[in-house]
Amino acid sequence: MFLGYEMEPKELQAAVDEANQKALGILLASQPVWTDVRQAIEVLPGMTKSTILHAGPPIAWDRMCEAQRNGVINGILYERLADARDEAIRMVEEDKVILAPCHDYGTVGGMAGITTASMPLVQVRNERTGNDGYSQLFQGPDVQAWRSEDYSSAAVKQWCYLEQVLGPALQGAIRLRGGLDVKSLLAKALQMGDECHNRNVAGSALLMREMTPYLLRAGIGRQMLHDSIDYLARAEQFCLTLGMAAAKATVEPAKGIPYCTIVTTMARNGTDFGIKISALGEAWFTASANPVQGLYFSSEWGPQDAALDMGDSAIMETVGLGGMVQASAPALQQFVGGSFRRALELTREMRGISVGTNRDYQLPNLDFEGAPIGIDARRVVESGITPILDTAIAHKAGGVIGAGQARAPLACFERAMEAFSQGPAGATGSRKATPA
Amino acid sequence: MFLGYEMEPKELQAAVDEANQKALGILLASQPVWTDVRQAIEVLPGMTKSTILHAGPPIAWDRMCEAQRNGVINGILYERLADARDEAIRMVEEDKVILAPCHDYGTVGGMAGITTASMPLVQVRNERTGNDGYSQLFQGPDVQAWRSEDYSSAAVKQWCYLEQVLGPALQGAIRLRGGLDVKSLLAKALQMGDECHNRNVAGSALLMREMTPYLLRAGIGRQMLHDSIDYLARAEQFCLTLGMAAAKATVEPAKGIPYCTIVTTMARNGTDFGIKISALGEAWFTASANPVQGLYFSSEWGPQDAALDMGDSAIMETVGLGGMVQASAPALQQFVGGSFRRALELTREMRGISVGTNRDYQLPNLDFEGAPIGIDARRVVESGITPILDTAIAHKAGGVIGAGQARAPLACFERAMEAFSQGPAGATGSRKATPA
Numbered sequence: 057m058f059l060g061y062e063m064e065p066k067e068l069q070a071a072v073d074e075a076n077q078k079a080l081g082i083l084l085a086s087q088p089v090w091t092d093v094r095q096a097i098e099v100l101p102g103m104t105k106s107t108i109l110h111a112g113p114p115i116a117w118d119r120m121c122e123a124q125r126n127g128v129i130n131g132i133l134y135e136r137l138a139d140a141r142d143e144a145i146r147m148v149e150e151d152k153v154i155l156a157p158c159h160d161y162g163t164v165g166g167m168a169g170i171t172t173a174s175m176p177l178v179q180v181r182n183e184r185t186g187n188d189g190y191s192q193l194f195q196g197p198d199v200q201a202w203r204s205e206d207y208s209s210a211a212v213k214q215w216c217y218l219e220q221v222l223g224p225a226l227q228g229a230i231r232l233r234g235g236l237d238v239k240s241l242l243a244k245a246l247q248m249g250d251e252c253h254n255r256n257v258a259g260s261a262l263l264m265r266e267m268t269p270y271l272l273r274a275g276i277g278r279q280m281l282h283d284s285i286d287y288l289a290r291a292e293q294f295c296l297t298l299g300m301a302a303a304k305a306t307v308e309p310a311k312g313i314p315y316c317t318i319v320t321t322m323a324r325n326g327t328d329f330g331i332k333i334s335a336l337g338e339a340w341f342t343a344s345a346n347p348v349q350g351l352y353f354s355s356e357w358g359p360q361d362a363a364l365d366m367g368d369s370a371i372m373e374t375v376g377l378g379g380m381v382q383a384s385a386p387a388l389q390q391f392v393g394g395s396f397r398r399a400l401e402l403t404r405e406m407r408g409i410s411v412g413t414n415r416d417y418q419l420p421n422l423d424f425e426g427a428p429i430g431i432d433a434r435r436v437v438e439s440g441i442t443p444i445l446d447t448a449i450a451h452k453a454g455g456v457i458g459a460g461q462a463r464a465p466l467a468c469f470e471r472a473m474e475a476f477s478q479g480p481a482g483a484t485g486s487r488k489a490t491p492a
Numbered sequence: 493m494f495l496g497y498e499m500e501p502k503e504l505q506a507a508v509d510e511a512n513q514k515a516l517g518i519l520l521a522s523q524p525v526w527t528d529v530r531q532a533i534e535v536l537p538g539m540t541k542s543t544i545l546h547a548g549p550p551i552a553w554d555r556m557c558e559a560q561r562n563g564v565i566n567g568i569l570y571e572r573l574a575d576a577r578d579e580a581i582r583m584v585e586e587d588k589v590i591l592a593p594c595h596d597y598g599t600v601g602g603m604a605g606i607t608t609a610s611m612p613l614v615q616v617r618n619e620r621t622g623n624d625g626y627s628q629l630f631q632g633p634d635v636q637a638w639r640s641e642d643y644s645s646a647a648v649k650q651w652c653y654l655e656q657v658l659g660p661a662l663q664g665a666i667r668l669r670g671g672l673d674v675k676s677l678l679a680k681a682l683q684m685g686d687e688c689h690n691r692n693v694a695g696s697a698l699l700m701r702e703m704t705p706y707l708l709r710a711g712i713g714r715q716m717l718h719d720s721i722d723y724l725a726r727a728e729q730f731c732l733t734l735g736m737a738a739a740k741a742t743v744e745p746a747k748g749i750p751y752c753t754i755v756t757t758m759a760r761n762g763t764d765f766g767i768k769i770s771a772l773g774e775a776w777f778t779a780s781a782n783p784v785q786g787l788y789f790s791s792e793w794g795p796q797d798a799a800l801d802m803g804d805s806a807i808m809e810t811v812g813l814g815g816m817v818q819a820s821a822p823a824l825q826q827f828v829g830g831s832f833r834r835a836l837e838l839t840r841e842m843r844g845i846s847v848g849t850n851r852d853y854q855l856p857n858l859d860f861e862g863a864p865i866g867i868d869a870r871r872v873v874e875s876g877i878t879p880i881l882d883t884a885i886a887h888k889a890g891g892v893i894g895a896g897q898a899r900a901p902l903a904c905f906e907r908a909m910e911a912f913s914q915g916p917a918g919a920t921g922s923r924k925a926t927p928a
Contacts, residue, residue: 244693247685247823248684248685248686248693248694249683249684249685249694249856250684257680257684258684258685258694258697261694261697261698261700261701262697264697264700264701264704265697265700265701265724265725266725268700268704268721268725269718269721269722269725272717272718272721273718281708282705282708282709285704285705285708286705288701289701289702289704289705386856386857386859387683387856389856390860395859396856396857396858396859397859420685420822420823420825420832421822421832421857422832423822423831423832423833424826
């Protein structure tokens with residue numbers, strides 16, 4: 057299998073094991089701290105006024121799913137690069153805007169993941185290594201209620217609210233507070249029935265508890281204060297935005313380690329599922345995204361309305377949370393007709409494809425065992441067991457209409473390991489997507 | 493055993509079963525809603541300026557434990573009935589103050605349970621039956637840190653804060669909100685690792701989330717607002733005060749049902765453990781309180797510093813929460829060197845002495861089985877299995893120094909069933925304590 061290496065198979069495996077331990081050490085040592093809220097254009101390297109970032113691996117406009125296309129159009133309208141949908145679509149077709157993955161610009165985005173120049177991002181610093189991870193602010197408590205027919209105007213209005221009200225309010229509060237330890241927040245949430253991907257009700261309530269005293273004292277206007285508090289009081293998934301930025305800050309220093317087969321990125325754009333592995337740097341390996349099995353929030357929706365698996369939120373599983381720690385959030389089994397036993401079994405199964413155990417994230421339902429962490433693409437290919445992801449279900453046209461679980465497709469791990477087998481030259485990486 | 497009834501034993505058992513089902517129906521149908529914050533003197537029937545209520549069954553001054561005695565003295569000083577400790581003690585000895593159980597005045601109090609005329613109480617209405625339950629406000633985030641030498645001044649200062657700042661602030665906010673459904677709050681908390689007695693971190697965070705928008709709009713002053721928010725942001729046990737008042741409002745309508753052997757009260761004063769059973773109305777049956785097994789918050793404390801089991805908070809187990817639902821809060825096993833398996837086993841064991849299952853309180857870790865509810869004193873005596881209580885550990889002199897678990901003593905259940913066996917005349921009840 058490993059034709060491109062000038063060493064014996066056994067020697068190579070030892071080199072991989074050693075490299076994986078090194079990457080594991082980096083993941084475990086991560087110290088993510090929420091430090092600021094910044095506009096994308098200010099902080100993302102290479103970001104321009106006419107760049108529209110999206111979730112998942114790179115994808116051409118003509119292969120993009122409808123929900124993400126609508127997101128791109130909304131992003132163009134929101135940035136006032138165009139005044140109407142037709143004009144926005146023409147701009148894309150004429151290459152007047154740059155489409156690129158959030159992940160390749162140092163940030164992550166949930167669902168369609170649309171991130172544009174003016175948007176406020178949470179900044180989470182990995183204090184161990186000094187690098188920052190970013191995430192768009194979560195789109196808020198009303199996202200579920202959006203219908204496809206008004207998705208466009210609702211999205212743009214919501215982004216304006218985030219830019220003009222919530223972003224500045226949180227910026228003032230977190231600066232006044234002098235940072236917030238995200239690892240400690242998520243560790244507490246894990247003891248309160250969250251798995252920090254599909255369930256964030258505990259983390260979000262704790263976050264509000266931590267931030268409210270500072271929001272009160274940040275010198276922001278009365279109306280802005282009330283609006284921000286009302287938003288946080290209802291946004292039960294809000295903590296995910298911090299979790300995702302923290303995860304991004306955590307995986308970045310683990311990239312580019314020679315011989316390392318640990319997965320450093322998993323992300324979906326509603327068409328393709330893409331991964332990166334450490335040794336191969338920024339190269340994407342993709343396969344077709346799977347449908348999501350789950351529960352719809354209203355009887356008006358069903359599988360025929362759903363987009364395929366979408367969003368950068370699989371960064372949570374990449375750092376050993378979400379689907380990897382189902383055992384901590386048995387309530388989520390209600391989405392998939394599961395059971396407490398199934399939740400425990402899935403966490404045990406995920407241990408089999410993981411390199412290590414994260415003692416900072418303890419699971420009370422497993423007698424405080426640590427969470428599995430560090431997905432080894434080699435073990436995935438050998439066992440045929442792929443990571444299980446907790447995820448929301450997007451409507452084909454945009455908006456969240458349900459929640460459930462999806463498996464990562466095996467083929468992208470096979471492609472990554474195939475490239476890995478070509479030898480260490482692969483480690484220089486490529487930003488181009490391999491075709492699905 | 494049941495000598496005093498003019499019916500066959502089998503017939504009597506059927507009458508008990510039927511009565512217990514009736515009481516169970518009342519407990520299950522309870523709709524506790526937090527409606528207000530009121531001063532004790534305004535709302536507790538029979539309350540006077542010189543009444544000092546305490547936790548647990550009735551107890552004479554000379555048998556009272558030191559922590560509760562100190563509480564009584566502090567209560568007298570706080571109400572300015574006396575200016576100095578000596579004078580306060582003299583007043584008690586000369587019967588110039590009335591000492592009585594909170595429970596017999598329609599309210600409950602954690603730990604020493606000291607409740608005096610000026611204190612603000614949360615009012616929780618059982619909307620199904622129209623009766624109100626009350627509880628003193630929880631004494632706040634700093635109670636753990638008190639040392640015995642400054643317990644007195646710290647307690648009085650804290651009570652002044654509750655009366656002058658937090659009480660009025662919460663009163664304004666809850667009135668503006670128009671009530672808060674406590675059952676729904678606790679049901680959510682149970683899915684977030686709380687068992688709603690020793691662990692209330694989720695409930696308290698959710699409560700803060702629910703109340704903050706109303707605190708902001710209640711027209712209270714800036715400093716009072718900041719102080720209240722700061723308090724709520726740190727008081728991880730605060731939700732217990734609502735849970736206790738809700739439990740009190742829940743059990744009251746289940747009292748006085750002929751032939752009913754369901755436990756309607758369990759409470760401790762640091763000397764005696766007392767219970768009431770439905771058929772015997774307001775009569776107390778007592779036995780010596782047990783020590784609490786658990787963990788101390790600082791290495792400076794140990795069993796030699798601890799008071800015996802104390803407080804009215806066992807009302808939570810009386811309504812099927814706390815120790816009865818250990819399975820929902822495996823994190824608490826850390827206090828007692830337990831395990832997840834032990835938590836599950838304890839909940840199963842408690843099912844054996846309970847009459848029913850509360851589908852409103854579901855336990856994710858038991859595949860959403862309902863919580864056991866309705867402790868049957870008959871089954872306790874038959875099986876020898878007594879309720880297990882989660883509880884804080886009080887310092888002998890006052891203040892909270894640890895947390896753990898205690899068993900209710902079998903003897904008080906035996907005494908209750910012995911009185912029950914004397915015949916239906918017992919149902920008229922007595923307010924006098926049987927001697928321990």
